[in-house]
Every structure is written in structure tokens, then in C-alpha cells.
Amino acid sequence: MKLIIAYIQPHKLEEVKQELAKAEVAKMSVTNSLGCGAQQGYHESYRGVEFDVNLLKKVRLEIAVSQPYVEKTIDAIIKGAKTGEIGDGKIFILPLEDCIRVRTGERGREAIG
Template structure:
């Protein structure tokens, strides 16, 4: 079992969800996030005050999958979110030691579904 954490551009979310759905991956958590990386932000002028915006809007996806779905999930996310520009995002893959479905008490791969 693995936990995929992906940071993507907000405009790519719908396309990523569609690609994941095509591969029967539908369970995920989505959170709005702020972050900085190679994009380095931008300079803005608001009501005569100049300031730097270095925390840019991103979307964080958390997807728990069984091992046989890891590659399909990664391919779906990269296919839908890649523009070739700086700021497309990152995917982190973390080993999940255990998963427990609260409603049924199921454990392990069966709990992920």
C-alpha cells in the first residue's frame, strides 16, 4: 500500500480527476495549498504598494492505493498535469504501513478498496 501526495496546478485538477477515473481510481482527498519552488513567485503592485508574492496557489491530492495501482495513478497524474513549464508540480510516494476502514474495521488492502 502506498500514499501518493501530489502537488499540482489548480487548473489541472479536473483533468487529473478524469484521468484517474479512467483507471478506476476515484478515492482521494483534495486540499487547497500554498507553496513555493522553482517558480519563485512574482512581483505585484496593489494600490500603490509593491510586494512580492512567493507563495503560489497549488492543489494537494492525497491518494491511498494498493501496490498494483501505484504506476497507473502516477501516469494519470503526470499525463493530466504536465504542461512542460516550471510549476507543474511534484508527486511523493510514501509506504503505508496500515490502513483501517473505520466503518467496517477492515484492515490493509481491503480497507483501501
């Protein structure tokens, strides 16, 4: 089992969700986040005051999958999020020691679904 964490552009969320649905991956958690990376933000002026905006809006996806779905999930995220520009995002893959479905007590692969 793996936990896949992806940071993507907010406007690409619907496309990523569509690609994940095609890959038969439907269970995910989505969170709005702020971050900076290679984009390094931008410089802005508001009412004569200049400032740097270096924390940009991103969307964080967390998806727990069993081993057969790892590559399909990664490929779907890339296909939906990629523009070829700096700031497309990052994907992190972490080992998932266990998963427990609260309602039934199921563990492991059965709990992920």
C-alpha cells in the first residue's frame, strides 16, 4: 500500500479528477494549500505598496492505493495536471503501513477499497 500526495495547480483539479476516474481511482482527500517552489512567486503593487507574493495557491491531493493502482494513479495525476510550465506540481509516494476502515474495522487492502 502507498500514500500518494500530490500538489497541483487549483485550476487543474477537475482534469485530474476526471483522469483519476478513468483510472478507477475514486477515493481521495483534497485540501487547499499554499506553497512555493521553482516558481518563486511574483512581485505585486497594491495602492503604492510593493510586496512579494511567494506563497502561491495549490491543491493537495492525498490518495491511499494498493500496489496495483500506484502507477495508474501517478499517470492519471500527471496526465491531468501537466502543462509543461514551472509550477505544475509535485507527487510524493510514501509507504503506507496500515489502513483501518472505522465503520467495519477492516484493515489493509480491504480498508482502502
